Amino acid sequence: MSNLPVACGACQAGGVCQGKGLSTLKSGLWANNPISVQVLGICSALAVTSKLENALVMGAALIFVTGCSNLFISLLRKAIPRKIRMIAEVAIIATFVILFDQVLRAFYYDMSKTLGPYVGLIITNCIVMGRAEAFALQNPPIVSVVDGLANGMGYAGVLAVIGAIRELLGYGTILDFAVLSTSWYVPNQVMILAPGAFVVLGLLIAMFNAINAGKGAADAKPAGGH
Amino acid sequence: MKDSLRTIIFATVLGVVCAGLLAAANHVLKPYQEANAAAEKWRNVFGVLGVPFDENAASAELLKLVRSKGNPDGKVSETTVNGMKIYTYQHPQAGKLYAVEFAGPGLWGPIEGLLCLKSDLKTVFNIAFYKQEETPGLGAEIGGPAFRGRFRDKTIAGSGKGGIHVRKPGAASGNNEVDGISGATLTCDKVDAMINAVSRRIEENRAAILKEGGNE
Numbered sequence: 001m002s003n004l005p006v007a008c009g010a011c012q013a014g015g016v017c018q019g020k021g022l023s024t025l026k027s028g029l030w031a032n033n034p035i036s037v038q039v040l041g042i043c044s045a046l047a048v049t050s051k052l053e054n055a056l057v058m059g060a061a062l063i064f065v066t067g068c069s070n071l072f073i074s075l076l077r078k079a080i081p082r083k084i085r086m087i088a089e090v091a092i093i094a095t096f097v098i099l100f101d102q103v104l105r106a107f108y109y110d111m112s113k114t115l116g117p118y119v120g121l122i123i124t125n126c127i128v129m130g131r132a133e134a135f136a137l138q139n140p141p142i143v144s145v146v147d148g149l150a151n152g153m154g155y156a157g158v159l160a161v162i163g164a165i166r167e168l169l170g171y172g173t174i175l176d177f178a179v180l181s182t183s184w185y186v187p188n189q190v191m192i193l194a195p196g197a198f199v200v201l202g203l204l205i206a207m208f209n210a211i212n213a214g215k216g217a218a219d220a221k222p223a224g225g226h
Numbered sequence: 227m228k229d230s231l232r233t234i235i236f237a238t239v240l241g242v243v244c245a246g247l248l249a250a251a252n253h254v255l256k257p258y259q260e261a262n263a264a265a266e267k268w269r270n271v272f273g274v275l276g277v278p279f280d281e282n283a284a285s286a287e288l289l290k291l292v293r294s295k296g297n298p299d300g301k302v303s304e305t306t307v308n309g310m311k312i313y314t315y316q317h318p319q320a321g322k323l324y325a326v327e328f329a330g331p332g333l334w335g336p337i338e339g340l341l342c343l344k345s346d347l348k349t350v351f352n353i354a355f356y357k358q359e360e361t362p363g364l365g366a367e368i369g370g371p372a373f374r375g376r377f378r379d380k381t382i383a384g385s386g387k388g389g390i391h392v393r394k395p396g397a398a399s400g401n402n403e404v405d406g407i408s409g410a411t412l413t414c415d416k417v418d419a420m421i422n423a424v425s426r427r428i429e430e431n432r433a434a435i436l437k438e439g440g441n442e
Contacts, residue, residue: 105255105258
């Protein structure tokens with residue numbers, strides 16, 4: 001249960017986790033991006049990205065949840081009994097997800113109706129559980145928060161890109177401001193529907209792979225996912 | 227033994243802390259959530275009655291308007307006749323309107339809506355299905371303007387049968403039949419049943435509703 005020497009050398013050496021923190025941030029945002037590289041969290045990435053606003057709120061939800069759950073799981077990492085560690089993780093994650101859902105229902109009702117069950121489904125999102133298991137259980141709190149936020153932002157970033165592309169082509173708007181005038185642009189219905197999400201996400205992952213392959217990024221490990 | 231005890235204590239403490247946190251959050255946020263739900267109902271009622279109101283108004287503001295009897299132009303009133311919730315409104319062009327709540331089982335989940343009739347309590351002014359979980363793209367189209375528009379000016383009391391019948395697409399004839407939606411026969415049958423049920427109840431209570439509505 002002690003810190004992995006490789007994982008947190010820089011952090012213990014002092015400072016505010018300069019080396020380790022930065023590489024963790026980069027890993028979550030780009031090299032190990034949860035969606036485009038690890039192909040996790042695809043369900044919600046496809047389901048809530050028909051408009052940019054929805055994608056942004058969903059991204060914010062995940063940043064909040066991964067950040068908070070990583071912090072608390074990391075703080076408790078030495079206290080959590082091994083046998084029930086997964087149940088404990090899920091309990092902590094679920095608490096933050098329900099909290100976000102309740103706030104949304106109280107202060108952002110329209111968005112809450114639009115996102116429907118997908119906010120609650122963050123509990124089962126592989127990214128959150130994955131970061132808790134793979135990172136927060138082995139690392140101290142500050143760097144775990146950085147990891148959680150970085151992965152949340154990596155997810156949010158990809159969602160925002162998909163949301164922007166789909167809204168632009170599907171409605172001709174960005175955040176409900178008309179960008180492509182309907183006088184000459186016919187909104188492409190397929191972008192609003194599920195197939196549009198698959199096409200955009202597929203192209204995005206291909207682009208990521210092409211860029212990473214070009215750079216010969218050694219730490220990019222494509223993996224099958226959910 | 228010591229290990230299992232520690233596990234049990236940890237699980238209990240974690241459970242209590244998480245539950246306590248959520249209970250507290252729920253307690254604080256509940257008034258806002260209830261206001262949203264109540265305001266949502268009034269948005270539906272105003273929408274189906276054609277009452278002008280600010281669609282972007284915050285829930286709290288909208289409710290304040292309703293509670294102070296100052297709903298957009300102070301003319302929507304709420305009555306209950308024989309267990310039927312009815313909202314009446316004096317529309318500037320269409321005259322007295324009655325919006326009657328109805329509900330029934332859909333294909334996948336409950337459907338709730340409002341049937342809005344003109345002053346004769348027979349002619350349809352508008353209809354809304356504000357709660358439904360039908361198949362997106364097929365049954366869910368009952369909530370869309372195309373299907374709802376088919377009800378306009380139809381009559382719920384014709385040829386002794388009562389109600390409006392949702393027929394196979396293209397088969398509707400006469401002013402108590404509307405075209406259904408292709409690929410959503412099951413949903414349309416349920417909608418047919420619930421509209422007929424509410425129409426029958428309106429017919430049975432016609433005199434009482436007109437009296438309650440204060441048909442001056």
